[in-house]
Amino acid sequence: MVPRHGRPVHPPALDPATFRRALHAWYRKSHRLLPWRETRDPYAIWVSEVMLQQTRVESVMGYYSEFLERFPDAGALAAADEPAVLAAWSGLGYYRRARFLRSAARVVVREHRGRFPRELEQAMALPGIGRSTAGAILSIAYGLAHPVLDGNVARVLQRLAARPGVPDMAPAQLWELATRLMPPRSGAALHTQAMMELGATTCLPDSPACPRCPVKKLCGAHAFHLTADVPAPRKRPRQVREEECVGIISVRDGLVLERRAGPGALHGMVGLPRAASREELQSSLGTAARLVEQLPGLTHFIMNRRIATEVWRGTIASRSRLRGELFVVARKEVFGQPLDGTSRKLLKRHAS
Ligand code: SF4
CATH class of the missing domain: 3.90.79.10 (Nucleoside Triphosphate Pyrophosphohydrolase)
Incomplete structure (x- = not known):
């Protein structure tokens, strides 16, 4: 293999255990202090994951604590009327999320005795919860080995596995790799948060900070100078x-x-x-x-x-x-x- 710049390199082997060691050590040392990282309450984690969908951490910070004060558990949220929930969400955008969150709280109260379910299928059956959000909540709240695959994590995985001339992975391959990298026994909560943190703070879309990345030695995009090409830029719709x-x-x-x-x-x-x-x-x-x-x-x-x-x-x-x-x-x-x-x-x- 010959990279675009510099000497030939061999594809770095993406050994899951080595990857996790480097990633987890970095996360323990350098993660941001965020309020939803200070709790193991499944409801609070659920609220944070829904708020963070397509929304920046800085925006969520202005809403998260106040929302939890107003609706401290699934029962309170389920009992609230929709305008009150929308008012608490006002300014955060993507208001369908707030409506889904309230509907899902009603299901959780009715069918799961007020506690977010532990089964992936049951979690994914709730309004507004896809596989990735379910994986994030179940791994962080309950330590279950279900991976997250939001946009940031998908980008990290595409780059880790990048090889010259090889197209981006399809969603099924991304899920397979995300699952393979999950810790098989304990550490799922830390792993999920570390994956999301890496995508949010280091493996950025336009300018990934490879020199300070904890997994750069295992990364194909870094080895082959492909960070600008992987993932393949998407055509933006005309403004x-x-x-x-x-x-x-x-x-x-x-x-x-x-x-x-x-x-x-x-x-x-x-x-x-x-x-x-x-x-x-x-x-x-x-x-x-x-x-x-x-x-x-x-x-x-x-x-x-x-x-x-x-x-x-x-x-x-x-x-x-x-x-x-x-x-x-x-x-x-x-x-x-x-x-x-x-x-x-x-x-x-x-x-x-
Ligand atoms: S080395 Fe660079 S491209 Fe690879 S995962 Fe780290 S930040 Fe992303």
């Missing part, structure tokens, strides 16, 4: 630009909000009244409303959508003239609502 207009509309000591209707990702949430343009916003609010001042807007991204939001401050003479999904909430109660992230941000900025 779509959109515009919207929202109103911060006062009615005496209240604010006008809108229920997000329809089956979309924001179903069950509420937010500032919005429309495609100022004219449409005015027409949806009716003639009793006046849009008096344009405020600084913002741009946010949802998947491949780049959404520029124009913001108007306004007033409305009477709440009785509001139509459809519009309703009024007392100002002091606004942040207790299940607000979508953009509305929450804008209200924090402008609703004084």
Whole structure:
């Protein structure tokens, strides 16, 4: 084998025991202190794993402890109504996760006496729990040898096994390798967390920190200088630009909000009244409303959508003239609502 740069090398052997020794020693010494690493409570670990799906640790830190204070166990979550759960999730995004979490808590209370099940099949039967999330919870909470395979871990595995001219592994091969690397007896909790930590802090998508990686001697991508090519870059969907207009509309000591209707990702949430343009916003609010001042807007991204939001401050003479999904909430109660992230941000900025 001849690498792209430098002298020929042989493929490093990925011996599971050697791999685990190096990885676990590194993790013990250098892992980040995160609140969900301080507990073995299956419910708390379950909440953290759902919050961490497609979401950065820094964002989850702002929600995790407060959510657990409000819903300290599966029973409390199962008994809560959906708007209360969505309000506690407000700003974290991907609100389907919160709805699934509450539904799953109801199943756990009904069918598993309030405790997250230990069987993989039962865990995967819960709403919002796939094989990877189930593996993470079962290994961390119960020490069971079920691997995790989230995006970060998949990238680590692809790189470890990388060879010149060999395509990326298919999902079944990734699961096979993840399972082979799991400790057969004890240490599953530490192993899962170490795999996730390596992917999150060291084996980064664009600039992996190979020189300080604990398993670099076993890594194919590092040996063959393939870190930029493995995993193969995915084609990103073309970015779509959109515009919207929202109103911060006062009615005496209240604010006008809108229920997000329809089956979309924001179903069950509420937010500032919005429309495609100022004219449409005015027409949806009716003639009793006046849009008096344009405020600084913002741009946010949802998947491949780049959404520029124009913001108007306004007033409305009477709440009785509001139509459809519009309703009024007392100002002091606004942040207790299940607000979508953009509305929450804008209200924090402008609703004084
Ligand atoms: S050596 Fe580099 S590419 Fe390989 S696992 Fe470590 S950080 Fe990732």
